[in-house]
Amino acid sequence: MIDILLLILKVLPFSLTYSFVSNYFYYFVIFQSKLGKRIFLKKKLYNHEPGHEEALKTFKQALLSETMFSTVFIAIINSNAPILKTHVKVRWGLAAETWWIFLVEASVLFIINEIYHYTVHRNIHRRKVFKFFHVLHHSIRYPIPQSASVAQWTEQILFVIPFVVLLFCDVHIISILLFSVTIKFFSLIQHSGHEFVPGHIREKFPFKYLNTASFHQVHHSVSMRHNYGFVTNILDRIFKTRYHQAE
Template sequence: MLDTIYFDLSRYLITAGLVTLLLWAFGRWLEIRRIQKRHAKAEDYRREFLSSLRTVFVFSITTLSSLLMRETGLVRFSFETPDLTILALECITIIIAHDAYFYWMHRTIHHRRLFRTWHLHHHKSRTPTAWAAYSFSGWEAAAEAAFVPLFLLAATTLGVEYSGWAIFVFLWHMIFRNVIGHCGVEIYPRWWVDSPLTQWWNTVTHHDLHHSSGTWNFGLYFTWWDRWMGTEHPRYRETFREVTGRQEGRPGPESVPSQ
């Protein structure tokens, strides 16, 4: 159990710590490209950090459950050296599957009957920071953590023995994208949302608008589901261009919509 806590905790601390450090090191950029005018308060950082520790605990129980399910033969995955092409395909598949799971789980917990108990805690971070990545209620943490065992059960049912290394890469990718999406500063280049090669990849502004408006942009990694389901913020691209187009000496998140 201690090993799984250590694994899940270190992913959170290393990623959130590294992103915080990088933003601090590039302080001038941080001010120009800060998405919201409002700043997170000390109590926000405290709440985000403490509830993330609770989520780490829930995640480590799930990691342990997946390992126990493997022992009992309920799910199959191996840590043998994988073929690199198969490993890449497995990583892409689980990331795309998680993006779909997250979108629909996220929309479900926005339902008025569930929101207060399941998801309000995450939305207390109206101006999120990198430390909000795991800031969930216990219920939401369980729903988030359930994905890996459910995915492994589905793969095993279909007769696929997943590589443990693909799960490992997926978990690091997940926390990295999650921390970036909450860091409050736009890090992607100005052309990102206008190029067909990159506009399908979520930016920081994308998820930041979810926190400031609450009713748009439910996706985690990609813009696909929000576009297909008509839930992309109507001013997403405009806001992104405004944030990334600011000139030095004239910073100001004035045009970022709050609703």
């Protein structure tokens, strides 16, 4: 137990740094830069503007949630436990790698994550378990980008599982990072409160298969029984849980 606590204390500065950077680097680059505003802040979905106190509360919740998530992952990587050293298969070297391998591996991870996220997200909306896993995230009716990371520790465990499993798979660390950066980007976009895909092309290929900010906002403020998908709404279409709100 003491070894575990010491390991957590060892990696905590790294996980805190990652949590802060992952939330606010994206935020300032995507939503506060001139180019980011032109591309991603085209249409505001609601008039609600969070006050300073509300925004600070969301930031604290997001930082705590992201820190819990990253601490587990980083602690496992840095653990000296023999069973982990023996079975962790993540590749780090670059000598025998090619760039297309990273793209293929990241794409496979993306597909698996879409299935996992939809399944877990839909099931934690069941009445008997909702309050134990997902109620904190839905306490935010009008999300801001940092809301994407707000989650109870029980929900964090559910979504850290795939990353822990990845450590025991023959996959390159760059593929994992590429996958992680992509899903983090879409998560912030979905909770931004702004729709970046113009209405006249939103129902055209390939945009009609994206779970954009307007679709995810429906999930938060109109119907929690619909739009469970993460980056795409393909599984929502297959299982009839897609809800499209007319503009």
